[in-house]
Amino acid sequence: MKRRTFIASAVGSIAGVTGCIWPGGETLHHGAGLAFGTTISISVVHADAGLAARAIEDGLRAAQQIDRLMSIYRSDSQVYQLNRDGALVHPDPRLLEVLAQAAALSGMSGGAFDVTVQPLWRLYSQAAARGGLPRDAERRRAQALVDWRQLEFDKDIVRFRKPDMALTLNGLAQGYAADQALAAVQAHGVRDALLDTGEFVARGRKPRRRPWILGIRDPRDADALAATLYAQGCSVATSGDYECTFTPDYRHHHIFDPSLGDSPDELASVTVLAPTSLLADGLSTAFMVMGWERAHALAARLPAVDLMVIDKQGRERRSAGFPSEA
Structure with a gap:
């Protein structure tokens, strides 16, 4: 799973556990x-340095467990086994929780969010490795395998209703991992934390009661920030067209519109604030597909959800509740 590096934390991180003491x-x-x-x-x-170290270690372990469970690449993951066999018995309750959120997102977005787009990802990746794009007939065959309603799941089994279907949870797993890590950290009584699993979740504040600050990358300049924001009591996720591209013009990339069998062409990036990282992660992908108008309308119906978009011409738009610049 290639991480989507869209949001830069104002707090650095290094391997192991270290501390910086303030007055x-x-x-x-x-x-x-x-x-x-x-x-x-x-x-x-x-x-308490010892308590902090234990909280951090438990949080990291919780996130790593989600990676092992939901990776599309690890042969011991349940998602890998499902894609290989077409069915998975005795699914992990955490996998079922994410699949339930995926189905809810698919329903509320009118199918713009769909975890069964993996056949399109495979097709475009293989074509890119050959230096081109899929042929129309290939694209139509892969597109016919994409339909979230053809994925069944309950506490006993997860299965596809059609052969050759496959799913990816790359639009949800890192957000869910952040939520799981946060729960592990908070179980130690920690109230002030910033977690980065590729999606961010912020709670409380930094020392001296200063807020956590996040920077949102400019989608066309890896060394520039499009915006900075104060993050407190929320989760933040960004999706964009630039992290994994199949063509240098950003027209074809890793986010797919199921109705097109190709990438959406309006937006370059979407940043979402939401109560949980799982929701923020999924909505950022859905909103990329939906475009500004539909995404803004849906966000307005969801509690504590706001967004900022940058289109392919570099124009920026924000919902009314999106935080002011830090």
């Missing part, structure tokens, strides 16, 4: 580990 006894502790093919990190504020 007044507040200590900012950092820890990092490997998951989702990259480095994930947790920062917490707490006076």
Whole structure:
């Protein structure tokens, strides 16, 4: 799973667990580990260094468990086994929770969000490796395998109703991992934390009661920020057309519109604020497909959800509740 590096934290992270003591006894502790093919990190504020270290270690472990469960590449993951066999018995309750959220997102977005787009991803990846794009007939065959309503699941089994279907949870797993890591950290009584699993979740504040600050990458300049924002008590996720592209003009990339069998062509990036990282992660993908008008209308119906979009001409739009610049 290739991580989507769209949001930059104002707090760095390094391997292991380290701390920085501020006047007044507040200590900012950092820890990092490997998951989702990259480095994930947790920062917490707490006076007890031992407790902070345990909280960080448990949080990292919780995120890594989600990676092992939902990776499309690891042969021991349940998602890999489902894609290989077409059915999975005795699914993990955490997998079922994510699939239930996926189905809800598919319903509310009119199918713009669909975890069964993996056949399109495979097709475009193979064509890109040959230096081109899929032929129309190939694209139509793969597109015919994409339909979230053909995925059945309950506590006993997950299965596809059609052969050769496959799913990817790359639009949800990192967000869910952030939520699971947060729960593990909070179980130690930690109230102030920033977690980065590829999606961000912020709770409380940094030392001296300063807010956590996040920077949103400019979709056309990896060294520039399109915006910075204060993050407190929310989860933040960004999807964009630039992290994994099949053509240099960003027209064809890793996000697919199921109705087209190809990438949506309006937006370059979408940043979503939501109560949970699972929801923020899924909505950022759905909103990329839906475009500004439909995404804005849906966000207005969802509690505590806001968004910022940048279109392919570089124009920026925000919902009314999106935070002011930091």
